[in-house]
């Protein structure tokens with residue numbers, strides 16, 4: 001294990017590196033079976049998707065393209081405001097294309113319900129939502145993921161792309177922060 005000064009802030013590990021690898025590979029196989037003949041576009045939601053997206057597309061060995069979208073739900077601290085803004089739009093026309101949305105976590109559902117409508121309005125042939133984590137406890141919008149890696153409890157999680165205040169994205173597993181980190 002590499003040296004780390006991040007781990008001292010982690011209260012507990014929720015999903016280990018081994019569990020992440022195994023589950024992402026399973027998701028890749030399921031996506032292959034569904035999209036092998038569809039030349040889909042993966043649309044990653046920045047920035048939280050970046051590690052999951054990198055692993056997922058390598059686990060899904062199909063002809064496909066990659067795009068990224070930047071969305072912000074005016075997050076202050078650890079909760080969503082409900083107002084979603086596009087901070088970086090898609091660079092490519094997705095009309096009549098099969099889109100696979102890659103998201104780090106489905107929490108209130110505000111972000112993904114906004115994005116699903118946006119992609120449909122842009123003319124996508126289909127929109128499939130893949131989220132690494134699903135936190136159903138705080139759902140505000142009636143939206144479900146087509147594929148979810150892990151269901152997590154109502155705790156703020158970090159690692160494997162997910163941040164707190166832009167930190168901890170490089171923690172290689174999914175963990176829960178010590179409460180004193182938020183109150184510093």
Ligand code: XMP
Nearest residue numbers: 048080106107108109110111156157162163
């Ligand atoms: P919702 O579904 O509430 O989630 O629109 C939108 C975005 O909020 C972030 N989010 C989290 N980030 N740990 C994080 O690091 C969490 O527990 C968490 N819950 C929500 C995330 O960027 C998601 O895309």
Ligand code: MG
Nearest residue numbers: 045046048104
């Ligand atoms: Mg996100």
